[in-house]
Structures are given as structure tokens and as C-alpha cells.
Amino acid sequence: EPEVTQTPSHQVTQMGQEVILRCVPISNHLYFYWYRQILGQKVEFLVSFYNNEISEKSEIFDDQFSVERPDGSNFTLKIRSTKLEDSAMYFCATHKLSDQETQYFGPGTRLLVL
Amino acid sequence: AQSVTQLDSQVPVFEEAPVELRCNYSSSVSVYLFWYVQYPNQGLQLLLKYLSGSTLVKGINGFEAEFNKSQTSFHLRKPSVHISDTAEYFCAVRPRLYNTDKLIFGTGTRLQVFP
Numbered sequence: 001e002p003e004v005t006q007t008p009s010h011q012v013t014q015m016g017q018e019v020i021l022r023c024v025p026i027s028n029h030l031y032f033y034w035y036r037q038i039l040g041q042k043v044e045f046l047v048s049f050y051n052n053e054i055s056e057k058s059e060i061f062d063d064q065f066s067v068e069r070p071d072g073s074n075f076t077l078k079i080r081s082t083k084l085e086d087s088a089m090y091f092c093a094t095h096k097l098s099d100q101e102t103q104y105f106g107p108g109t110r111l112l113v114l
Numbered sequence: 115a116q117s118v119t120q121l122d123s124q125v126p127v128f129e130e131a132p133v134e135l136r137c138n139y140s141s142s143v144s145v146y147l148f149w150y151v152q153y154p155n156q157g158l159q160l161l162l163k164y165l166s167g168s169t170l171v172k173g174i175n176g177f178e179a180e181f182n183k184s185q186t187s188f189h190l191r192k193p194s195v196h197i198s199d200t201a202e203y204f205c206a207v208r209p210r211l212y213n214t215d216k217l218i219f220g221t222g223t224r225l226q227v228f229p
Contacts, residue, residue, distance in 0.1 A: 004157065033216070042118075043158075043204060043219035056214055091157065093217075100215060101146055101165055101208070105158035 002026040004106035006092050012112045016081050021109045023075040023092030032075045033093040033103060034067065036060075043091065049075065082113045116141040118205050120220035128228050129197055135190040135223045137179075137205030145207040147188040148217065149179055152202040161203070164188065175199065200227045 005024045013019050025032055034046040048055040049067050066078045075094075079086055089110050093103040117140045127133045139145060146165050150158040162173025169181040179190045188205060205220040 006157075031215070035217070035219075042221050043206075043217075045216040045218070048216060056216060058216075093158075095215075101163060102160055103217060104160075105150070107155065107157040 004092055004094055004104050006090075006106040006109050008109060009107065010110045010112075012114065013082055015084055015113055019079050019082055019111065021077045021079075021090050021092075021111070023077075023094075023106055024073060025075055025092070025094040026096070026104060029094035029096045029104070031055075031095045031097075031100070032067075032069075034077045035091045035093060035105075036088040037091070037108075038085075038088045046077070079111075082111075084113050087111055087113045116143075116145060116207050116209055116218045118207055118218055118220035120203075120205055120223050122223050123221065124224045124226065126226045126228065127195055130194045132193050133191065133195050133199075133225065135203050135205075135225065137188045137190065137220060139186050139188065139205075139207050141186075141207060141209065144210040146210060147179075147181060148206040148208070149173065149177070149188070149190050150204045150206060150219075151175075152204065152222075154201070158204060161190070195225070195227050197227050197229060199225060201225060 007022045032049040037043045047057045047061045064080045089108045091108045092106040095103045119138045148163045149161040151161050162171050164171050164181045172178045177192050202222045204222045206217040
């Protein structure tokens with residue numbers, strides 16, 4: 001069964017550094033999402049992306065964050081200047097047009113900002 | 115706005131016993147309802163969903179959930195659990211609005227099944 005994959009599985013970075021988290025969606029899925037889960041807290045929506053543009057974003061998704069599909073397959077989340085509070089598990093999710101209610105999640109990237 | 119409450123952060127249970135994981139939600143609009151499961155080192159996997167119709171929905175791995183509109187609940191049940199059901203379970207809602215498809219999650223319930 002096709003799966004959403006994410007790289008890296010773990011990332012440790014210094015505060016102020018840029019990080020790029022990568023997601024490879026299932027091949028016929030055109031809707032993409034990023035969620036995050038700070039340790040011990042809820043999974044929170046960050047952003048949705050369709051047709052090469054942001055469809056919706058939360059108040060968490062400020063100017064430090066950006067998303068893109070650089071090569072038509074990968075879907076990336078960039079944090080320009082990381083803060084301590086960005087430490088979290090970041091999940092990518094996708095769905096296809098014919099099944100908009102089912103989002104398929106990747107295994108996550110655990111980001112630790114020191 | 116919507117919110118989801120999972121009152122039990124951890125539920126310990128012995129193998130072959132029944133289990134119920136509780137989920138309540140708050141919303142000013144109608145919602146779709148979901149349960150996801152996360153096994154160690156894996157992503158979130160959809161267990162079941164309620165979109166419309168029968169309020170009792172059946173999912174994978176023998177789980178089922180019942181939508182109760184008056185109590186704004188969507189509790190997850192399984193009549194007999196296995197060791198392999200040990201995982202984190204997340205309840206989520208999605209507003210029935212044309213301009214959003216984001217999921218709003220609860221904090222999760224860790225189900226620990228003991229032999």
C-alpha cells in the first residue's frame with residue numbers, strides 16, 4: 001500500500017538556523033498538509049496546500065514558515081529561523097480528490113531546536 | 115471554533131477485555147468525525163470516520179465508534195483488545211464548511227494492553 005514518507009526522521013538544530021522538512025506524498029494525491037505536535041500537546045494544523053498555493057493556514061504559520069513543491073513530487077516545510085518553541089513532531093498529510101475526507105499521514109519528523 | 119476533548123490520557127487494560135476511549139467535541143457547525151491510531155514510530159492511520167448516515171461506524175482492527183449528537187460524543191470501542199492494539203489513539207473533527215478541510219485533534223489517549 002502506498003505511504004506518505006518524510007525525511008529526516010529526526011533533526012537537531014541550533015536556534016536561529018533554517019531547517020527544511022521533506023515529505024513525499026502518495027503519487028495521485030494533490031492536497032497536502034502540515035501538522036505539528038509539541039510534546040504532550042495536541043496535533044495542530046499548520047497549513048494546507050493545493051495547486052501550488054496555500055489554501056489555508058493557521059495563526060501558527062507565520063512569516064518564519066513556508067511551503068513549496070520544488071520538483072513536483074516533494075512537499076517541503078521550511079522554517080527560516082528556528083526558535084526553541086518550534087521543537088515538535090511535524091507530520092505531513094495528503095489526500096486525493098476522490099476521497100477528501102481521508103488524510104493519509106506520514107511518520108513524522110521530530111525536530112529539536114537547541 | 116471547534117475543540118476536541120479526550121478525557122483519558124492513558125487507558126490500561128488487560129488483553130481480551132473490552133475498552134472504550136472517550137471523545138467529546140465542541141463545535142458551532144456540523145462536523146465530520148474521525149479516529150486515528152499511531153503505533154510506535156509510525157504515522158497516524160485512519161481507524162474509522164463518521165460522515166453521515168448510521169451513527170454506528172465500524173473501522174479496521176475490530177474497532178467501532180458511535181456518534182451521539184445530543185452528547186457531542188464519538189467514543190471508540192472494541193469488545194476484546196489484543197496486545198497489538200497498544201498505541202496512541204487520536205480523535206479528530208473536521209468542520210463541514212466548504213472553505214476548510216483541516217483536522218482538529220484531541221490530545222490523544224494512550225492505550226496500553228497488558229497480557
